[in-house]
Amino acid sequence: MASSDPISPSPAARPLSPHLGIYRFTLTMAMSIGHRITGAGLYVGALLLAWFLLAASMDASAFAYFSGFIQSFFGRLILFGFTWALFQHLLGGVRHLIMDAGYGMDDPEREQMAQATLIGGFVLTLVVWAIGYAVR
Amino acid sequence: MSESDKSLRSPLGRARYLGSARRGSQDAWLTHVSAAALVVLASGFVLMLLTLLSKDYNGVRAELGHPFPAILTLLFALVATFHMHIGMRSIILDYVHGHAREWALIANICFAGAVALACVYAVLRIGFV
Numbered sequence: 066m067a068s069s070d071p072i073s074p075s076p077a078a079r080p081l082s083p084h085l086g087i088y089r090f091t092l093t094m095a096m097s098i099g100h101r102i103t104g105a106g107l108y109v110g111a112l113l114l115a116w117f118l119l120a121a122s123m124d125a126s127a128f129a130y131f132s133g134f135i136q137s138f139f140g141r142l143i144l145f146g147f148t149w150a151l152f153q154h155l156l157g158g159v160r161h162l163i164m165d166a167g168y169g170m171d172d173p174e175r176e177q178m179a180q181a182t183l184i185g186g187f188v189l190t191l192v193v194w195a196i197g198y199a200v201r
Numbered sequence: 202m203s204e205s206d207k208s209l210r211s212p213l214g215r216a217r218y219l220g221s222a223r224r225g226s227q228d229a230w231l232t233h234v235s236a237a238a239l240v241v242l243a244s245g246f247v248l249m250l251l252t253l254l255s256k257d258y259n260g261v262r263a264e265l266g267h268p269f270p271a272i273l274t275l276l277f278a279l280v281a282t283f284h285m286h287i288g289m290r291s292i293i294l295d296y297v298h299g300h301a302r303e304w305a306l307i308a309n310i311c312f313a314g315a316v317a318l319a320c321v322y323a324v325l326r327i328g329f330v
Contacts, residue, residue: 105292108285111316114278118323121261122330128258155243158236165233193247201254 092179100157103150110147148193153186228287235284239277246277265327278320286313 088094120131134140160178163169169178208215213226249270253261264270286309293305 101288101292104285104288108289108312111282111285114281115316115319115323118265118274118278118320118327121258121265122323122326125258128261132258151243151247155240159240162233162236193251196251197254200251 092183093175096157096160096179096182100154100161103154103157106150107147107154110143110150113143113147145190145194149186149190152189152193153182156182156185156189228290232284232287235280235287238280239284242273242277242280245273249273262327265324271324271328274324275321278324279317282313282317282320286310289313 116131117135120128135144160169160182163178169175249264253264256264265274289309289312290306293302293309297305
């Protein structure tokens with residue numbers, strides 16, 4: 066942060082109220098930050114979607130290059146991670162939409178929804194990948 | 202909540218005055234609407250991808266050349282890039298300060314726009330060229 070910069074002068078160092086250091090780490094907290102992290106991962110992973118579509122729109126050798134990558138170990142690893150991030154973020158988003166509407170904030174729904182998000186994310190990922198391996 | 206008996210406006214609409222930024226609630230609304238749409242679109246797109254796994258280059262192009270898969274892909278790409286742009290905007294506004302802030306916000310729009318246009322170009326090229 067520039068201290069001599071007129072646009073954004075550095076703020077005076079004042080004591081902050083503690084946050085990360087004092088709160089007990091809960092599943093609801095983890096699902097919330099996981100929602101943001103998976104969202105950021107999907108943001109980068111959108112390049113994979115664009116690459117796939119562009120490769121299909123070009124000639125066969127361009128598509129073969131994409132196919133070779135996505136079928137390699139590294140490619141499958143990335144795709145698996147992307148699939149998990151997608152379902153984790155999707156279920157987390159549903160959970161946040163429910164809570165934004167005002168429901169599910171008390172015990173036991175609060176904890177149950179967080180658990181359902183985590184478990185559901187893994188289950189959906191494994192189901193989709195099992196189907197994928199079965200049909201290819 | 203007795204006011205809700207008399208007023209046709211939602212509690213959100215009846216919030217008084219504007220905050221210091223004069224805007225912001227439309228971000229939340231657009232996030233929610235795009236998220237709800239993406240539950241359907243993303244699920245549909247994943248199902249479509251599963252049908253593409255058994256196909257080769259020509260099979261994939263044939264499938265994406267048909268109207269329903271093409272429109273589903275376009276809708277998914279456009280709504281997803283829009284949704285991801287708003288999400289990343291929140292992340293930038295939370296964590297990036299100082300001079301990098303404006304550049305990061307501009308880069309966010311450019312990235313989301315470039316990905317969106319790349320997908321649109323690819324699908325249209327498959328369908329029409």
